[in-house]
Amino acid sequence: xxxxxxxxxxxxxxxxxxxxxxxxxxxxxxxxxxxxxxxxxxxxxxxxxxxxxxxxxxxxxxxxxxxxxxxxxxxxxxxxxxxxxxxxxxxxxxxxxxxxxxxxxxxxxxxxxxxxxxxxxxxxxxxxxxxxxxxxxxxxxxxxxxxxxxxxxxxxxxxxxxxxxxxxxxxxxxxxxxxxxxxxxxxxxxxxxxxxxxxxxxxxxxxxxxxxxxxxxxxxxxxxxxxxxxxxxxxxxxxxxxxxxxxxxxxxxxxxxxxxxxxxxxxxxxxxxxxxxxxxxxxxxxxxxxxxxxxxxxxxxxxxxxxxxxxxxxxxxxxxxxxxxxxxxxxxxxxxxxxxxxxxxxxxxxxxxxxxxxxxxxxxxxxxxxxxxxxxxxxxxx
Amino acid sequence: xxxxxxxxxxxxxxxxxxxxxxxxxxxxxxxxxxxxxxxxxxxxxxxxxxxxxxxxxxxxxxxxxxxxxxxxxxxxxxxxxxxxxxxxxxxxxxxxxxxxxxxxxxxxxxxxxxxxxxxxxxxxxxxxxxxxxxxxxxxxxxxxxxxxxxxxxxxx
Numbered sequence: 117x118x119x120x121x122x123x124x125x126x127x128x129x130x131x132x133x134x135x136x137x138x139x140x141x142x143x144x145x146x147x148x149x150x151x152x153x154x155x156x157x158x159x160x161x162x163x164x165x166x167x168x169x170x171x172x173x174x175x176x177x178x179x180x181x182x183x184x185x186x187x188x189x190x191x192x193x194x195x196x197x198x199x200x201x202x203x204x205x206x207x208x209x210x211x212x213x214x215x216x217x218x219x220x221x222x223x224x225x226x227x228x229x230x231x232x233x234x235x236x237x238x239x240x241x242x243x244x245x246x247x248x249x250x251x252x253x254x255x256x257x258x259x260x261x262x263x264x265x266x267x268x269x270x271x272x273x274x275x276x277x278x279x280x281x282x283x284x285x286x287x288x289x290x291x292x293x294x295x296x297x298x299x300x301x302x303x304x305x306x307x308x309x310x311x312x313x314x315x316x317x318x319x320x321x322x323x324x325x326x327x328x329x330x331x332x333x334x335x336x337x338x339x340x341x342x343x344x345x346x347x348x349x350x351x352x353x354x355x356x357x358x359x360x361x362x363x364x365x366x367x368x369x370x371x372x373x374x375x376x377x378x379x380x381x382x383x384x385x386x387x388x389x390x391x392x393x394x395x396x397x398x399x400x401x402x403x404x405x406x407x408x409x410x411x412x413x414x415x416x417x418x419x420x421x422x423x424x425x426x427x428x429x430x431x432x433x434x435x436x437x438x439x440x441x442x443x444x445x446x447x448x449x450x451x452x453x454x455x456x457x458x459x460x461x462x463x464x465x466x467x468x469x470x471x472x473x474x475x476x477x478x479x480x481x482x483x484x485x486x487x488x489x490x491x492x493x494x495x496x497x498x
Numbered sequence: 499x500x501x502x503x504x505x506x507x508x509x510x511x512x513x514x515x516x517x518x519x520x521x522x523x524x525x526x527x528x529x530x531x532x533x534x535x536x537x538x539x540x541x542x543x544x545x546x547x548x549x550x551x552x553x554x555x556x557x558x559x560x561x562x563x564x565x566x567x568x569x570x571x572x573x574x575x576x577x578x579x580x581x582x583x584x585x586x587x588x589x590x591x592x593x594x595x596x597x598x599x600x601x602x603x604x605x606x607x608x609x610x611x612x613x614x615x616x617x618x619x620x621x622x623x624x625x626x627x628x629x630x631x632x633x634x635x636x637x638x639x640x641x642x643x644x645x646x647x648x649x650x651x652x653x654x
Contacts, residue, residue: 184646355651377552381635382642387544389638395646 141291143238146231146300148224154256161264164257166403167323168250170265172396173198173207176273181206182352184396192217192265193273198244199352202337203280205244213270226262227255231300233290240290242278243297243337249325252303252318297338312407316415319408324401329357329393332425346422349430350393356431357393363421375413376406525584529592532579535572543568544638547619550627551634557627566620569637573613577606586650595650608644615640 165171174194175186181197193216194209211217218226225236233247234240241247253261283289303322305314320326331339332348346366347359359366367375374385379401382390390398401409424431543565549555550562583589585596598605615637622633645651 373552381638383548383638387541387548387638389641389645392646392649392651395642
């Protein structure tokens with residue numbers, strides 16, 4: 117009798133747990149009626165395609181699957197592999213092919229993928245596809261981008277499925293991550309900041325998705341707010357991604373012109389050239405207008421200055437492949453927390469860009485909420 | 499007899515050890531020399547030219563041509579400084595990706611493009627600021643192209 121009751125209680129718990137998991141991981145999407153009336157502008161779609169760096173991942177790699185160089189930027193048959201601590205991601209075909217690409221997707225399907233990380237049929241998409249940034253893009257820009265993608269050649273391709281370890285191989289678990297970091301809210305301009313700063317903030321936080329590589333992440337894989345843009349271990353294993361905040365560790369001695377010039381030409385102020393993962397990004401930035409590159413530079417200069425998120429001792433260590441792999445998560449998590457006690461992290465209060473930077477972020481839930489920044493705005497999914 | 503054998507072995511052993519030691523030194527020297535060429539010869543010259551292009555410094559045709567000619571002298575020496583065993587991870591301070599030795603000819607060809615590009619920039623300097631800017635930007639594309647494929651950047 118007693119045993120039976122205990123079993124029943126256990127069963128109830130399991131069921132309750134399953135229900136909670138189900139609810140927590142429910143895909144959150146918006147209906148087509150949420151879209152504004154907008155006639156697609158192909159030229160702007162093409163511009164957003166460059167600003168968003170779509171081809172960096174979705175164009176076909178030149179030789180090996182991890183080659184940074186790609187074949188034609190307009191042929192988005194996928195096939196790149198991203199080797200991360202979670203496993204290997206194989207980048208999908210996003211050409212308009214109906215069978216192996218996204219040719220059957222409607223505009224609202226595309227927007228739900230970009231803003232909520234949900235594919236047609238309620239499939240959770242992995243955030244290696246940086247929708248945690250793309251969600252800040254406006255509906256208009258996304259409608260234009262979709263129209264541009266539709267205009268590109270449809271190609272068939274055979275991309276293998278992702279090879280991820282448990283529990284990352286269960287897509288549904290991403291629902292929890294999305295609750296924390298994704299709300300689908302478009303970028304909100306800061307009324308106190310200049311039009312240039314707001315444009316720069318939009319390009320950096322939205323399509324440019326700069327924070328995705330330049331920020332350290334916590335154990336859940338979410339960007340640590342206090343260490344945003346302060347550098348990170350290379351998510352693909354080797355090396356570090358530099359601190360781009362205007363601090364001594366970062367690029368405090370660069371002028372706005374230096375930053376804009378780097379984005380245009382790939383040359384640092386010392387006339388070293390950037391390479392690796394940033395090279396294809398820079399080639400895309402070179403396609404933007406001078407005004408937009410200047411706006412990005414102005415916004416980057418207005419970021420709160422921060423010390424390196426990756427300690428100097430570890431910046432040297434990662435030179436060996438093995439070292440950078442799975443342990444990077446834990447290490448990346450601890451550092452900025454211990455650093456957040458230092459006064460430098462208080463740079464939040466920067467008058468101009470502070471608001472512009474903090475408003476569109478969602479990560480606040482994980483670390484202490486940024487000073488004055490809005491707590492998680494009510495998400496559409498609620 | 500036995501003594502002489504021991505001595506012979508000892509000498510051989512020492513000799514072998516010395517050979518290995520010299521090799522390791524050679525490899526380290528190659529890394530040092532090639533980095534010196536890039537950091538002390540190419541980078542300052544490129545910076546001088548680049549500052550003129552950026553408008554930080556006034557355009558000076560003679561100085562620009564001189565800087566480009568300095569760069570022009572580097573590639574021939576540079577590509578000879580990549581003995582096997584000097585890839586990033588195999589030896590300290592190396593920024594050389596293993597891809598260099600997967601197809602050494604391709605690496606050589608890519609690096610040697612700097613020779614033509616710098617020669618063109620030197621000539622263009624004599625044709626005025628606009629010509630120099632175009633040729634200089636073309637040259638830095640060559641830099642980037644090679645670095646993207648063959649350099650593993652170390653944090654200084």
